[in-house]
Amino acid sequence: MLDMLQFDFMQRAVVAGLVVGLICPAIGIFIILRKQSLIGDGLGHIAFAGVATGWLLGIYPVMSAMVITVLAAAGIEELRARRPAYGDMVLAIFFYTGIACAVLFSSLAKTNSVSLFGYLFGSIVTVSVQDVATVGALAIAVLLTLGVMFKELLFVTFDEEVARISGLPIKRINMILAILTALTVSIAMRVVGILMVSALMVIPVAASLQISHSFRSTLVNAVIISEAAVVIGLTASFYLNFASGGTIVITAALLFLAAFVLRQVVLERLGRAKVMKHC
Amino acid sequence: MNAFEFENVSFAYPNHNVFSHLNLRIAVGDFVAIVGGNGAGKSTLLKLCVGALTPDCGQIRIFGLPVAAYRDWSKIGYVPQNPLRDKSFPITVEEIVAMGRVAGLGIGRRMRKGDRDIVTRALRLVGVDNLRSQMIGNLSGGQQQRVMVARALAAEPETLILDEPTAGIDAAGTEGIYSLLKSVNKDLGITVLLVSHDLERVARYAGTIANLDEGLNYYGAADRFCRRQAYARTDAALEGEAVNHA
Known part of the structure; x- marks a missing residue:
């Protein structure tokens, strides 16, 4: 483990990976419980259009991706709020338009396949100092906002109707969550890649839901599972020469499987034993 | 002082008129049950009270203020029908009841000891203190409803x-909820306004009944309404018998 940290690029990858491992489940828990698991995926494809815009205009791709993803997230949320029944249709329209723009812009920019694959699937070798600084700054902004708004986000996620009636500014809170999700996608795409960007928002939370017994413990366990997936995935990809993004996501999926089996085999059997004892 | 005042309020959904020129005054400290058949507008009336719907014409005042000017929404505790939409939501009883403090605290402010004490008091008041670390999905319907009442009470409404x-709750749970609401009304002086189909319990626990049937056709003492209903049933039965004899 320590051997790989002798390399500068691995130090940057581990720092960026740990930041992503912290932020993704912290936002993911809200979007999963609001039954919007696919929004990260949709925003990932829009982020791809943002990266291609950056290549075309010759600007830093992470920044252009962030701007375009935030604008798209705000648009999706505004339309979803106006027509809640068509939320998934709105997401699909943005999703396909995003991928179409990405294909068009990257062909116009004549992007080489190495850069393309680095963004699509994540590449630890290509994480630069500028990437780490940007990821760090965005992560601090996301964490601070999350800290300030945590109890309101939980209330709105659990019971939007009562939260609205009790006087919370629901529209503003939903918009803030949409923007935080967009920022998280922009942060995560350098580590796990655009195509797997929502994996760390969804899989660690899904794993944690199998073994947790409160909202707080679900959040804490999801972050632990996510960080474990990042560390194990990066280590495996370094020593076994695997693609980093895919290895991290497969590790997270294996941790989900372990949590699922633990729940089915151990926790539910324990629960049944307790019921038998009471009978 | 009135908690709610409806003055010439009309409201219609597309293709369905619910109220026309409804006038209603709900006094502070009263325990009011809204009864009536399906589609009579019971839930609509509640939603108008909490500003979730806007009347087509007329005015609604909350504690003397027009709805648009009323700001102290955290002082109105609302418990919706079937409040737990996702039984697998990973949340404990205590975490839910603590939500009652959120709107009153304001964005960015953390819960202090005083807030946590209020949450504990609300849990004790509804009798779910011993379940505070349980996941909500593991509780019975009656216990879940008590938790939602505790959340509303935590706002000190x-x-x-x-x-x-009490929709979907067994007889024992239903009796417990009504008895809890009666004590909240009597001991804490909180105005209670509820929608119910359960005339028998409403007659025992509520002070006032609002009966909706193509508008408001009765508003007054609960026992008088129930006597009136009983006479109406007897008259109908006697009429039926007379027809059979003839």
């Missing part, structure tokens, strides 16, 4: 509004 609070 002046009015409690409940939309069919």
